[in-house]
Amino acid sequence: MADVARHAGVAIGTVSNTLNNPDKVSESTRRRVLASIAELGFVRNDAARSLAAGSSTTVGLVLADLDNSFFVDIARGAESLLRQHGMNLLIANTDVDPAREQRNLELFEESRVAGILIAPTPWVAPRLPAVRSTPLVYVNAEPIDALHSGVVVDERQGGYLAARHLIDLGRTRLAFVGGPFLLNAVAARHEGALRAVAESTGVTLETIETRGVNIPHGRQAARDIVDGGAGRFDGVVAASDLLAIGCIQVFDEQPGFNVPADLAITGYDNNHFVSESATPVSTIAQPGEEMGRVAAQMLINQIVEPGTALPRTVALVPHLIARRSTLGEAWRRD
Amino acid sequence: MADVARHAGVAIGTVSNTLNNPDKVSESTRRRVLASIAELGFVRNDAARSLAAGSSTTVGLVLADLDNSFFVDIARGAESLLRQHGMNLLIANTDVDPAREQRNLELFEESRVAGILIAPTPWVAPRLPAVRSTPLVYVNAEPIDALHSGVVVDERQGGYLAARHLIDLGRTRLAFVGGPFLLNAVAARHEGALRAVAESTGVTLETIETRGVNIPHGRQAARDIVDGGAGRFDGVVAASDLLAIGCIQVFDEQPGFNVPADLAITGYDNNHFVSESATPVSTIAQPGEEMGRVAAQMLINQIVEPGTALPRTVALVPHLIARRSTLGEAWRRD
DNA sequence: TCACATTCTTGAAACGCTTCATTCCGTTGC
């Protein structure tokens, strides 16, 4: 910067001003300085900048799982809102590893980002951070302390919608496939399904707990169902799209057995690919981008006027997308 | 830090040493300092740190498209290697927007990261950065100047493998579906397919150019094929998995027409979900994680001993994964 | 006991920017 000042024949402070407060510098001077900057290929040192200014313009997002399109949606939503406010988003991937999550949090805290967004790994709420000094908002998880705000999706409502949908289609013997139940999300979806069942007469729901929410777990659950007599159920509420796909794969292998005629299935998540899978899966879509935007907005509020807004967690509602796995031939792509 | 020093009754430099050169500090002092740090909740200011030290321990990755699992694999690979070297990875998503790409590059440059990895948006190689001062390695793209290194995948070889596979299965009337051809990757895959055809006698290949590589483009191309007489071809080399899926969707709607019996199809990318789609798609898998690792390694070399290694770009080879869209019933999951 | 080597500590000088009280200088008003 000193070089630029010398080259342009101005003071160091003037260079700083043309970069940060252009209106405090006369047109001619500004042009001269900008020319020098270009000529010398000067790049402002942000470490020095944020040290001196005591503020940063970037927000960190600690993300549990980049493989899950839901989280990517969150990132996209957050980024778009931040950009509107002239801020930037940096993402640190955690790969569902609590240690890395912790490390990334510290990293952002040390680098004095303006704020932190965290979409934590689901099945471990323990001593996350003691992020005291940096504004922080949880996404897709309840804050673990009363100090922070959060944005969640109403999982119970999602489970309700899925079961309700099946019931509305005339299904009465339902199974809930999902687990483990210590995942809060799974438990909540289950509760929602139960509520829908309780509301209706003559509808039963049996719970089949799985050890995870991926395709192999779904296949296993479906095999168990088939072994116990495939006719026991006419509807399945799966706790994830992958579970649903696993189930469908197995059911499709049963001769004379048809999804959804004999058994309708709902998934959960609206994974980007479920609409293209063997049998396009009816699913509960979570408003990922909206969650990202809302969370970013809450974070910005905290950044611009700290201590003003009380911590609160807002719950957004998911919605149902019906496809062939429940509607059958009646469903057409697009 | 001054607070910590005072609280622990030591000099400021000693605090710094217990953080950065623990072995230069006596056991007892170190313990006392660490205790004070914990008690005061001190968090090192990384801006000041990297300003004073003149070095950083984080690497920035500018990613074109987080929705594409291939890019996520790259990130994962890079991160794992960097972590082995005690470095951290921060990701900036570009969403295939050149302006944001440029901005993110500047951002990383200003924050004086140790190095930058860039997986650029494909169809625009123009004046990316003039990143002069920061080590930079391209991933999945040829460097646009002779100054930087890059890691690419041999697309030509991929196209060759796909066509070769079909030919080995006895297919002789091939179509190449993909476009636009100004995408280097598409053009290279096409060339590879042509080479495989040229090697074999009695095999023909017709090119059907599309305007993109997504599912709708594939559907459109398949409709064109059907309109011209579905029997013209017995094999399709698609330039992407999404194209292949689009084609399959349309072909499956044709009565009495069977994939792969009547028409075998290969995709490209090994998108995470193609193995679960209607007809699991044979595909060319790109070594995303390996690319990330290799690129990170090249970057680290440049960081630790700048100017030593000459710029070079290494090409990794893709491989074929055969599934039902070419093997038919012979193929089993797992 | 003393000289000397070794291990710890210390504190001040950077690092490259922003900020802000001052100074400069060309205008305006009387």
Place this chain on the structure above:
DNA sequence: GCAACGGAATGAAGCGTTTCAAGAATGTGA
């Protein structure tokens, strides 16, 4: 012609670390 004014430009004082020469403390051998 002079005082008062205000927009531009200045430059030195931080910002919170690391680094490193120099000093203090401790240990060793004769």
